[in-house]
Amino acid sequence: MKKISLFLAFILILSLFVSGQNVSAAVTPTTEAPSTEIATTEVPTTEVPSTEAVSTEAVSTEAPTTEIPSTEAPTTEVATTETVSTEAPTTEIPTTEVATTEAPAQVTFVPDTTTEKEVTILHTNDIHGRLDAEPGRVIGMAKVKTVKEQEQPTLMLDSGDAFQGLPLSNYSKGEDMAKAMNAVGYDAMTVGNHEFDFGFEQAMHYKDLLNFPIISSNIYKDGKSVYAPSTIVEKDGIKFGIIGVTTPETATKTHPNNIVGVTFLDPLASVTAEMEKLKGQVDSFIILSHLGIDTATKEIWRSSYLADQLAANKSFQNDSIVLLDGHSHSVIEHGMVNGNTLLAQTGTALANIGKVTYTLDGSKLEAKMITEAETANLVGDAEINAIVNDAKTKFNTLTSEVVFRNPVTLQGEREYVRTMETNLGNAIADAMEKYAQTGFAARGDFAVTNGGGIRASIEGNKDVTMGDIIKVLPFGNRISQIQVSGQNVQAMFEHALSATVVEKNGKTGLDANGGFLQVSESVRVHFDLSKPAGERVYGIEIYDPALKQFVPLDMNKIYNVTTNDFTAAGGDGYTMLGGAREEGPSLDVVFANYLKTADMTKYETTEPIRIMPGDAASYVPPVVSTEEPATTEEPATTEEPATTEEPATTEEPATTEEPATTEEPATTEEPATTEEPATTEEPATTEEPATTEEPATTEEPATTEEPATTEVPSIETPTKEVQQPAAVMTTSTPSPAAHTKEVTSTEKEEGLPTTGEHQGAPIAAGGSLLAGAYMVYRNRKAA
Secondary structure, eight states: OHHHHHHHHHHHHHHHHHHHHHHHHHTOOOOOOOOOGGGGGGOSSOOSOOOTTTTSSGGGGSOTTOOSOGGGTTHHHHHHHHHHHHOTTTTTSSSGGGGGGSSOGGGGGOOHHHHSSEEEEEEEOOOTTOOSOBTTTBOOHHHHHHHHHHHOOSEEEEOSOOSSSSHHHHTTTTHHHHHHHHHHTOSEEEOOGGGGTTOHHHHHHHHHHOSSOEEOSSEEETTEEOSBSEEEEEETTEEEEEEEEEOGGGGTSSOGGGGTTEEEOOHHHHHHHHHHHHTTTOSEEEEEEEOOOOTTSOGGGSHHHHHHHHHHOGGGTTSOEEEEEOSSOOEEEEEEEETTEEEEEEOSTTSEEEEEEEETTSSOEEEEEEETGGGTTOOOOHHHHHHHHHHHHHHHHHTTSEEEEEOSOBOOOHHHHTTSOOHHHHHHHHHHHHHHTTSSSSOOSEEEEEGGGOOOOBOSSEEEEHHHHHHHSTTOOEEEEEEEEHHHHHHHHHHHTOSOEEEETTEEEEOOOTTOEEEOTTEEEEEOTTSOTTSOEEEEEEEETTTTEEEEOOTTSEEEEEEEHHHHTTGGGOTTOOSSEEEEEEHHHHHHHHHTTOOGGGGOOOSOSSEEEOOGGGOOOOOOSSSOHHHHHTTOSTTOOTTSOGGGOTTGGGGGHHHHHHTHHHHTTTTOTTTOSOTTHHHHHHHTTTTOSOTTSTTOTTOTHHHHSTTOSSTHHHHHHHHSOTTOGGGGSOHHHHHHSOOOHHHHHHTSOOOHHHHHHHHHHHHHHHHHHHHHHHHHHHO
């Protein structure tokens, strides 16, 4: 009996001890190695746009790189509702029912009669207010109508930037141009960045002024599409799905006050989404893109990128796709063909009319130009000539208004403004510099403008009208701002002063050169004519408003240089310039506004005080009162602390989106700074695969607080578990790290929650041990 009791006691003690270990083991978490199908989200290279339809794969639905605005979510739904709004002409067809008809895409090519039928399109872009013809330069709107009547095209289309440009069109805010385009008989146009130059309301008003659709698929305001994204036009039994898209560079290429609350979504995603909606309803796709092919433009915003991506998209491989482009003012004479896709652009200012001929089956895809020279002997349409003449009459009346009383003669004759500093050049550059203090995202450091753009003088002691100012600046050039390194500023002035040295009237000077730069009061340039071209500039000084003095040019600093759009783009041989630029209103408007309040007495001198010839040997650079003038110069003018600089109005905060998009609209928000309050997850993304919250990492050793909650007070644990995107929270344990290190049972338990059963197991075992010992003792005593 004693032996039996002892045996039973031993069995009891052993079983209880083993059960305690099992309880411990039962709580250990399974570290299944999950990982990941997250990666599929990046598939749509169209990262920027939020337009879910992106490249059609379901992937697009994820919070797709909601780059610019958090408002993009509503992209697709809003877009569909807009289509019908303005497209009275045959657009009521493409409403919302599209989605269900995606599958039968090839239906388009069933009718043999349409696939072989030849389609002809006449197209224009970047007309920029060229209402009237100019022999040798501009075709003019009346002759556009004549060409259309001769060619009898299937469609007449425009790719944006039609209304702003020459003063003749600007003075009616583009309304006379709208009348002329109606008379020509356009079928559709897209929205260019300069359609916003006369304000957002006027940009919306064009929808009422035009008797054809003005469309864009990627412009949103406060989360809602502001234009119809597309229209369907039926001609000759063929249904054309015409989609518009506008450059996101608009954020920096019109005045920011004109686009407060407006965002520009990713072009490829927006266009692809709209094509998916129209697929099955149309026989051919035409994209009216105001994107351009400039290399300074972000690649994913270029029309060439859009064309290549559409050509590679298998969903549309059986469709002939025509992209009619604008914005970069490029002449693509015979178009750019990539498979089933043709990209064409005509240049600018109605120097050409584009002609595209193609068949739906893709057997023909051709582009050519109708040049101004070919239209020289044509007679313009009488109706449009009447519109143009009426515009001229109104313009002359409007421009007769007195702007200011001028006390001093301002020199603008060719032999002066192209060879030396003049007081008129100074006044124009000063007007530009003043605008740049609040008109761009960052305050301008100084301004320059090419002498070749100044075409007349302004007499003194007389009233000056707007017409007088337009004679001085007749080209409709826009004020622009670019970033230029100190090294390129040096090269710019060397180029400006590189003309041949000649003798006139017994004086040595530079020969006439349209690229000679007139400069603002915040810059001084010293040069030596005895030196060879390219080595003449020996001193450049920039005014530092913080130090209240001129300081030497810093070759390593980046300067905000205000100029005109012609020079900014590299005109007159300024190849060291170019790149991304911001744009504002036309120079004539900037100059007129300045003259209304300017102190003209400072322009009474005719002596050079800004572009100064001299001798390098006798030059004494300014003495700087502090070691680092460059770093403190920006803050100078206290009134414009970077963010509020745009006409100090409260809407300025909206300008913060400009830079983005600039690029934009798509890059800066990605880091989830605004949307993910749990910012800790961002950092986690980089370490996700390695550390994860598995206690295996060294910093968690046996700290009792860790098991307390799943997020663990130590920084990394919370980050890791949050980072697992919704799909699998438990996948946080990165398989490799968790499995390769064989941890002891105590190490395993460190990361576990301290549940009652886990903590009580050893206690139960201990109690059982004592009970068993007592039974043994009792049996022995009884014996």
